Amino acid sequence: MIKYLKQYRFYIILFLFLLIPIIAIDTATRSPRNYWPHDRAIISLTAPIQSVISWGLDLLVSGFQNYVFLLHTRQDNLLLTDENRKLLNTIAGLRETEQENMRLRKLLNFQEQFTLESVVARVIARDVSTEFRAIRINRGESSGIQKNMPVVTNEGIVGKVLRTTANSADVVTVMDLLSAVDAIDERSRARGVIEGYTDDTCLFRYVLRTDDIQVGDILISGGVGGIFPKGIPVALVSKVNRKPFGISQDVEVKPIVDFSKLEEVMVVTKAEHVPLPQEPTVRKATSAKLTEKGETPTESKGTAPPASTPSGKPAPVHAQ
Numbered sequence: 001m002i003k004y005l006k007q008y009r010f011y012i013i014l015f016l017f018l019l020i021p022i023i024a025i026d027t028a029t030r031s032p033r034n035y036w037p038h039d040r041a042i043i044s045l046t047a048p049i050q051s052v053i054s055w056g057l058d059l060l061v062s063g064f065q066n067y068v069f070l071l072h073t074r075q076d077n078l079l080l081t082d083e084n085r086k087l088l089n090t091i092a093g094l095r096e097t098e099q100e101n102m103r104l105r106k107l108l109n110f111q112e113q114f115t116l117e118s119v120v121a122r123v124i125a126r127d128v129s130t131e132f133r134a135i136r137i138n139r140g141e142s143s144g145i146q147k148n149m150p151v152v153t154n155e156g157i158v159g160k161v162l163r164t165t166a167n168s169a170d171v172v173t174v175m176d177l178l179s180a181v182d183a184i185d186e187r188s189r190a191r192g193v194i195e196g197y198t199d200d201t202c203l204f205r206y207v208l209r210t211d212d213i214q215v216g217d218i219l220i221s222g223g224v225g226g227i228f229p230k231g232i233p234v235a236l237v238s239k240v241n242r243k244p245f246g247i248s249q250d251v252e253v254k255p256i257v258d259f260s261k262l263e264e265v266m267v268v269t270k271a272e273h274v275p276l277p278q279e280p281t282v283r284k285a286t287s288a289k290l291t292e293k294g295e296t297p298t299e300s301k302g303t304a305p306p307a308s309t310p311s312g313k314p315a316p317v318h319a320q
Helices: 002-007 009-028 037-114 280-292
Strands: 116-126 134-137 150-152 157-164 169-173 180-185 191-196 202-208 218-221 233-241 248-255 264-271 298-300
Touching: 037 264, 134 157, 134 264, 180 233, 202 233
Parallel strands: 233 298
Antiparallel strands: 116 134, 116 264, 134 169, 150 157, 150 264, 157 169, 180 191, 180 218, 191 202, 202 248, 218 233, 233 248
16 A cells, blocks of 8 residues: 555645645635535645745735835936936026026126126136236137226226237236226225235325325226226225325225126226216215125224335236
């Protein structure tokens, strides 16, 4: 018997594998009142096996579904991350465009106020030397820009064109040691010349000792020399050194234009010399620029250091 079972065990096992499911299906389709004793025994034997198989299949299906879900989630996350990056870049670009439009709108208002014909240019380089202070702009001879044309912003005078190429121009600022701008005190009408002195300070020279110059006064272009239109703000008086003797007084001034934040400028190609209206409110608003920078204007009776004597030619402008 044992030899017979060993010889035909494969067929016996195959027969049982086929028989058990058939009996289980047959038993499951019957109502409980039709169960025979052997049906109940088979159900009792096969129920745990069916439970294990069902649990394993559910676990397998659930794991596969979770894998597919995580795969799709990862792909969605990558797409959302890329889209978020693009949106952030777009928002940053729109903000920069908004700021640029505001600056250009101010330049346009300034141009209309002074009846100027001008070319708007962007600052593309700055001079890094300590003696010469110049900038380079992205407009040149092809845009009608020529040497000695005045360069301004909505705040005031920047400087004048020093040299040009077809598509760029170098501008020497009012802070350059070689710069000299004829200026008038807007309040007292005292006249002098603004010359470059240090990184953020200029000197108002050749002012008579008897002239009424006070801290906070606005200095505007005088129109002498045929370069700068008359009436454009140039600097703000920050310190007055009245000498007890001599014919002149030393006056330190701060440029009206904030050169550290300079991005766009206007090159004046044609102008009508229309002076600024003398409004005290304008003077007070501009005087607040020193306080905003954390500086306290002072007036003393000491002697200001003499201005350095410039020599040589302007140094080349280096790209930022």
